[in-house]
Amino acid sequence: xxxxxxxxxxxxxxxxxxxxxxxxxxxxxxxxxxxxxxxxxxxxxxxxxxxxxxxxxxxxxxxxxxxxxxxxxxxxxxxxxxxxxxxxxxxxxxxxxxxxxxxxxxxxxxxxxxxxxxx
Numbered sequence: 001x002x003x004x005x006x007x008x009x010x011x012x013x014x015x016x017x018x019x020x021x022x023x024x025x026x027x028x029x030x031x032x033x034x035x036x037x038x039x040x041x042x043x044x045x046x047x048x049x050x051x052x053x054x055x056x057x058x059x060x061x062x063x064x065x066x067x068x069x070x071x072x073x074x075x076x077x078x079x080x081x082x083x084x085x086x087x088x089x090x091x092x093x094x095x096x097x098x099x100x101x102x103x104x105x106x107x108x109x110x111x112x113x114x115x116x117x118x119x
Contacts, residue, residue: 063110
């Protein structure tokens with residue numbers, strides 16, 4: 001059963017289309033996907049935070065919200081840099097690196113605070 005499912009997936013995927021995109025287009029597609037996912041995470045974290053404001057688990061969701069927002073800001077800056085819309089003369093790679101590492105660190109702190117709130 002698994003082999004036939006895998007074969008069906010490989011038949012559906014057309015690998016020739018991958019050669020039609022440039023690396024810049026792949027980067028734009030990747031960052032657009034990240035931005036959409038981060039926006040969904042922000043909306044979900046906000047809805048959970050608004051439901052748990054008074055409890056001990058409200059603070060971790062506020063921290064998660066900040067981490068997702070920082071990651072979304074990094075994706076937005078990367079997209080604007082790829083499109084050359086706003087930032088033409090500056091190199092924002094250090095900001096993007098710091099924002100992505102910072103968002104991972106903030107999410108880690110949020111998980112630790114969430115664990116502490118469960119105990």
